[in-house]
Amino acid sequence: MLSIAVQCNPPLKGINHRCAGAFLTDDSEVYLAHSGKIAGGRKGIGKTAFVNSYPHGNWREVQWPDGQESEMIVIGRVDGKRLPAHIGQFVRQVEKFKKAISTGKQQKVTVPAKSTYSPEFGGRKRGYRVPGNVESDCDHGLVVNALAEYLKKAAFGNVGNDRARDLYVLSKSGKLRFLFEAKTDLSTSSIYQGVGQLVYHSTVTPAAKRLLVLPGVPNAKTRAVLDAIGIDVLTYRLDGARPVFKNLKEVLT
């Protein structure tokens, strides 16, 4: 028998803050969004717990027509080709959260001592976004999850993520082998931010290799700078909703 994992129910008309679903617009596109209000009839399942368990969601500040402000998870563009994949990932994220609560294995969002990996839906950490990347940020989860799957299958080590880091791989002895930060556009702002994240986190916990995951090859000048500061670039393209990594084997050697 099938069961309901999550409801995303925008009101038929007007504003209803009690509904978890909403359609958002940035004055050009329309997006499906969720408030994070998760119900499940079990102790521990609720919005606060879900929000805390899901820092990698594509959280955005929303201004309502009645003047209120709140944060919502942007699931995807309603007429976007990858909307089914984006919805699928969001549903799996909620399902995983509920399962973790019911089995008492809810992950803490602090940096773990050992590697853990929570499949993510999309977007980056809360508040890390710049306006204009709403849709591409929905792909973030697709990219990170696909990369995590590959790394797990290839048995590169213990694959994990946490609130601060998109993805990392620990060696058997627990040392940080690879640290990944994924961006869904090639803007200067995104690249600076990725560099900052990689440098910051690898300073706190030294990583053998730091990789910036990008949807294309940055220009020669940027590549030279990244090379000089010891950051490798892993590039990908989206084949439908499936990320295809171009130089994965090369950068992991």
Next chain:
Amino acid sequence: MFQAEVKLEFVRRYCPPGGGWHVLVDIDPSEEGRTGGERKSEMAKHRQHLMHEAAGRACQELESMGAEVGGKRTRWFTRYGLPAIEGDRDIVAFHKVRRVCVIAEAEGVSGGQPETKLYKAIGQIVVAASGVCPPGWRTTFVLVVHGREIADHLGRVTAFTRLGVSALSLSDTPQKDRWLFQDPLLPKLLFGEVRVKKAEKTAEAKT
């Protein structure tokens, strides 16, 4: 302090044009609240108004001190016979007598999580630090922040000093400013207690 005010106070306290510094400051439209679409709530409108006012005031004061705000960067370097620094750095300051060049990135109060913009600033300063330093100048890199949370976050990465990067937590008063980590010579360089010889080689200038 908003970002523009952080820039103003850093220049005023650490590299004032009146003290022999040539200073170039970049003020981004986002610092003036001119990006991000129409604000709908009263709170957002008020914040935007405050940002706009603060940026205007900061620009005016910087210019009255003798700093260059915005404008053609290449022309500015040429005008004062200074070596060109690549990229839109928040603050570039040269002291010709002391042969010191300060490159700074600043972050102030903003919406969202404190680390949001900090990562970008770190990326910018790391990229700047990886560039070629002008020969014959002691080039130093500073991350300037305002606000307890952002300072606490930045204070965890003292290892940045290995990259030649220092970090300053700017307070409301200069007496309460706090170096989170620093190039040990930096305060002396800023205040003229140490000078760099003009003939110094590039490699020495970077260390």
